[in-house]
Amino acid sequence: MKNKLKQLLMSNNTLWFVYKTLRLYLRHLSMLRFYFYDIYTTYQYMHWPFKEHSKIESFKAELLLQFHKLEKGIVMPGKRRVFGEETVIRIIELLNLWQQQNNNLTDPVFLSSVQALKDYKTKIIEDGFIEKSKVIKKINDYLQGLNIDNTSIFTTPEPLCNEYKEGLSSFQDLVSFRRSVREFDDKYVEISFIKKAVEIAQKSPSVCNRQASKIYYIRGRNEIDFLLSQQNGNAGFGYQIPSLAIVSVDQTHFFNSTERNQPYIDGGLFTMSFLYGLSAQGLSSCCLNWCVVPSVDRKTHKVLKIPKSERIMMLVAIGYPAKGVKVPKSARKNLDDVLVYKK
Numbered sequence: 069m070k071n072k073l074k075q076l077l078m079s080n081n082t083l084w085f086v087y088k089t090l091r092l093y094l095r096h097l098s099m100l101r102f103y104f105y106d107i108y109t110t111y112q113y114m115h116w117p118f119k120e121h122s123k124i125e126s127f128k129a130e131l132l133l134q135f136h137k138l139e140k141g142i143v144m145p146g147k148r149r150v151f152g153e154e155t156v157i158r159i160i161e162l163l164n165l166w167q168q169q170n171n172n173l174t175d176p177v178f179l180s181s182v183q184a185l186k187d188y189k190t191k192i193i194e195d196g197f198i199e200k201s202k203v204i205k206k207i208n209d210y211l212q213g214l215n216i217d218n219t220s221i222f223t224t225p226e227p228l229c230n231e232y233k234e235g236l237s238s239f240q241d242l243v244s245f246r247r248s249v250r251e252f253d254d255k256y257v258e259i260s261f262i263k264k265a266v267e268i269a270q271k272s273p274s275v276c277n278r279q280a281s282k283i284y285y286i287r288g289r290n291e292i293d294f295l296l297s298q299q300n301g302n303a304g305f306g307y308q309i310p311s312l313a314i315v316s317v318d319q320t321h322f323f324n325s326t327e328r329n330q331p332y333i334d335g336g337l338f339t340m341s342f343l344y345g346l347s348a349q350g351l352s353s354c355c356l357n358w359c360v361v362p363s364v365d366r367k368t369h370k371v372l373k374i375p376k377s378e379r380i381m382m383l384v385a386i387g388y389p390a391k392g393v394k395v396p397k398s399a400r401k402n403l404d405d406v407l408v409y410k411k
């Protein structure tokens with residue numbers, strides 16, 4: 069039946085052309101279902117509640133995010149100021165909920181959050197802002213009611229581990245040296261180091277070896293300042309970032325919307341190798357999210373002359389670490405939360 073119909077259509081050129089064109093458009097149209105699916109799952113899962121989390125995963129994710137704001141504040145270079153008061157209030161609220169829900173009190177996310185409050189308090193005292201602070205009493209009250217003192221291994225900040233030595237020998241050393249650094253030396257970064265890091269990144273796997281990822285390396289202060297003014301994660305340290313990379317992925321490398329997530333997968337793998345390539349040469353970096361509204365994304369493409377077909381993955385701050393720089397502890401979850409071993 070199907071074949072007969074096909075033969076009939078083929079016997080007439082006009083009919084055959086109309087059929088083929090319609091089929092092509094219908095196929096294109098049917099691809100829209102992938103985008104609707106994305107919208108649905110994003111709407112369904114990617115939102116946090118105003119107060120209580122119903123899932124432990126998102127609860128932990130918010131705690132990680134909140135206490136990371138404090139640990140970042142603690143290592144910020146430049147003029148000292150009172151910071152993070154709303155964050156402290158939210159952390160205490162979350163920690164109280166954590167206990168009310170009888171969640172695990174030995175979980176590193178919980179212990180790190182408690183320790184971050186302690187370290188925040190120390191920082192405020194050290195900087196001489198105890199009188200100005202509106203939240204130290206709240207921290208004291210919370211800590212007094214808490215019978216937990218084994219949090220010190222999560223003390224933040226800590227010194228940048230394994231200060232770079234010529235020829236890092238083991239991968240583990242490299243992994244320890246690669247931390248998000250937010251205070252840089254003003255030593256000039258030779259372009260040859262960036263080239264080497266990009267060559268290393270090029271060794272990353274990519275879907276069918278399509279190699280859609282790219283680096284735009286930017287050194288001009290005006291362009292750096294423009295980019296940082298569009299980005300929401302560099303407050304307090306952006307002004308002294310000596311150079312920036314934009315990681316982009318060219319979407320024209322992918323055949324249809326079944327590959328819609330591939331830019332982020334390939335771009336993420338590429339970026340990771342790039343970061344290690346920088347670290348292996350004694351350079352430090354800090355990824356900067358590109359979670360911007362479409363108008364900002366469009367404007368940035370225009371200003372930086374990046375083709376519209378390229379999707380910006382993230383920015384990366386690059387430079388030599390400031391001498392004796394400290395980095396947030398950024399404690400990691402329990403291995404059991406991350407490794408599911410199905411025997």
Ligand SMILES: Cc1cc2nc3c(=O)[nH]c(=O)nc-3n(C[C@H](O)[C@H](O)[C@H](O)COP(=O)(O)O)c2cc1C
Pocket residue numbers: 136140246247248249250300301302354355356357358382395398
């Ligand atoms: C895609 C991405 C975006 C990030 N965006 C920011 C950012 O906007 N500002 C910032 O200070 N850190 C940013 N970070 C750095 C993370 O906070 C950091 O990787 C995390 O806390 C773990 O710390 P570590 O990199 O020192 O191991 C980002 C990291 C990634 C991977």
